[in-house]
Amino acid sequence: MTFNMDSKNLIKLLEDYANARITQEQALETLKHLPYEDLGYARIDHHREMRKGMPEVIFGIGKTPEQISGIVRAMVQRKSNVLITRSNENVYDRLKAEYSHAEFFSGCKAIVIRNHQEYTGKGTVLVISAGTADIPVAEEAFITSDLFGNKTESLYDVGVAGLHRLLAERERLQSARVIIVSAGMEGALPSVVAGLVSAPVIGVPTSIGYGTQFGGLSALLSMLNSCAGLAVVNIDNGFGAGQLASIINHL
Numbered sequence: 001m002t003f004n005m006d007s008k009n010l011i012k013l014l015e016d017y018a019n020a021r022i023t024q025e026q027a028l029e030t031l032k033h034l035p036y037e038d039l040g041y042a043r044i045d046h047h048r049e050m051r052k053g054m055p056e057v058i059f060g061i062g063k064t065p066e067q068i069s070g071i072v073r074a075m076v077q078r079k080s081n082v083l084i085t086r087s088n089e090n091v092y093d094r095l096k097a098e099y100s101h102a103e104f105f106s107g108c109k110a111i112v113i114r115n116h117q118e119y120t121g122k123g124t125v126l127v128i129s130a131g132t133a134d135i136p137v138a139e140e141a142f143i144t145s146d147l148f149g150n151k152t153e154s155l156y157d158v159g160v161a162g163l164h165r166l167l168a169e170r171e172r173l174q175s176a177r178v179i180i181v182s183a184g185m186e187g188a189l190p191s192v193v194a195g196l197v198s199a200p201v202i203g204v205p206t207s208i209g210y211g212t213q214f215g216g217l218s219a220l221l222s223m224l225n226s227c228a229g230l231a232v233v234n235i236d237n238g239f240g241a242g243q244l245a246s247i248i249n250h251l
Contacts, residue, residue, distance in 0.1 A: 037074055041067050044074050053120075053250055054148045055080040057239065060087030060109070065094050072099075072113065081147050082113035085140065085239050108140035108238060112147060121150035121249035123177025125242075128193065130159035130183035133208045137238040138182040141204065144242025145180070150249050160188045173197050178245040182238065184208030187219025194228035200248055203232045204241045 016027070037044045049055040058071055068084060068091055075082050076099065084091070085108075092104040092111050103112045125145045129138040135156055145152040153176075158166040166173075166189075173179070173196055181190040182204040190203030203226070205219035212218060216235035223232040233240040 039070055039074065042071050044071060046075075046078055046080075049080060052247075054243065054246060055082070057144075057243075058082070058084040060084050060091065060111075065091050069094060069098070076113065076115065079115050081115055082111075083144065083147055083239075084111040085109075087111050105139060105143060107136040108143070110140055110143050112143060114147065119149055119151050121148075121177075121246065122251070123151075123249060124175065125150045125152045125178045125180065125245045125249055126172060126176035127152060127154045127242075128158060128179060128181045128189070129154075129156045130181070130185070130189040131208065132157050134182040134184055134206045137204055137206045137236050138180070140238025141180045141182065141242040141245070142238075144239050145245050145249075148243065148246040150246050158189075159183065159185075160192060163192070166192070170196070178202070178248050180204060180238075180241045180245055182206050182241075183223075184216065184219050185210075185213060187222035190223050190230050190232075191226040191228045194226065194230050201228075201230055202241045202244055203230045204238055205232070205235050207236050 037046055045056045055075065058068060060068065072082050072095060087109055089104065092102065095111060096102045099113050101114065127138050127142045129135045138154065138156065142152055142154055155169055155172060158169065173193065176199050179193060179197060179199055179201045181193050181201060183189040184206035185208065187205050190201055194201040203223040205216045205223055207216035209218065220235055223230055231244060233244065
């Protein structure tokens with residue numbers, strides 16, 4: 001197993017051991033699980049929070065409840081916040097029995113086990129949805145941003161079909177440090193928002209729309225062709241938008 005620990009945290013670990021704040025066994029246990037812990041079916045990147053400022057996230061699709069439980073158990077032992085995306089109620093019920101503070105967000109099918117909360121981002125991340133049908137993707141972005149240490153606010157159902165709804169919230173738009181906009185159909189709202197503010201705007205195309213929307217492809221192409229200046233993530237990728245917003249907000 002390779003070992004790669006940044007100097008700041010290595011010095012802190014050695015100081016804790018030298019000053020008897022941790023035992024030799026605890027120090028060795030910490031070193032043992034850096035940079036990853038091999039469970040056989042998963043290699044958990046415990047070093048990621050130290051390296052990236054945010055822990056590894058569990059993608060629920062394709063994993064058994066037993067595998068998810070094992071990964072969660074290893075992360076909770078290290079006091080990490082846990083986010084499981086694209087999961088289901090059966091997995092939630094299993095985890096809830098072991099972790100009473102687990103939360104399930106039915107809209108985006110995310111499970112959160114929050115072991116600590118500290119807002120370290122520089123400003124507010126504002127998450128916007130064009131329509132009500134786009135909220136599940138926006139919710140995934142919101143949860144990700146909040147869990148990764150950002151004060152996060154939401155503004156839903158302010159799409160271009162009724163632009164006055166967005167313009168009525170101009171003050172909130174101007175005060176945000178990073179903005180995420182989820183939109184389906186023709187995907188126009190992120191361009192509009194980007195043209196109104198100086199903050200970075202992240203567009204999230206959603207798979208909501210009629211036939212020629214092609215499951216989000218139309219919205220994706222509209223955002224990629226924007227002249228307003230956007231960062232664009234993949235279709236329905238609320239998590240990716242929340243992660244990128246967190247990185248920007250911590251710069």
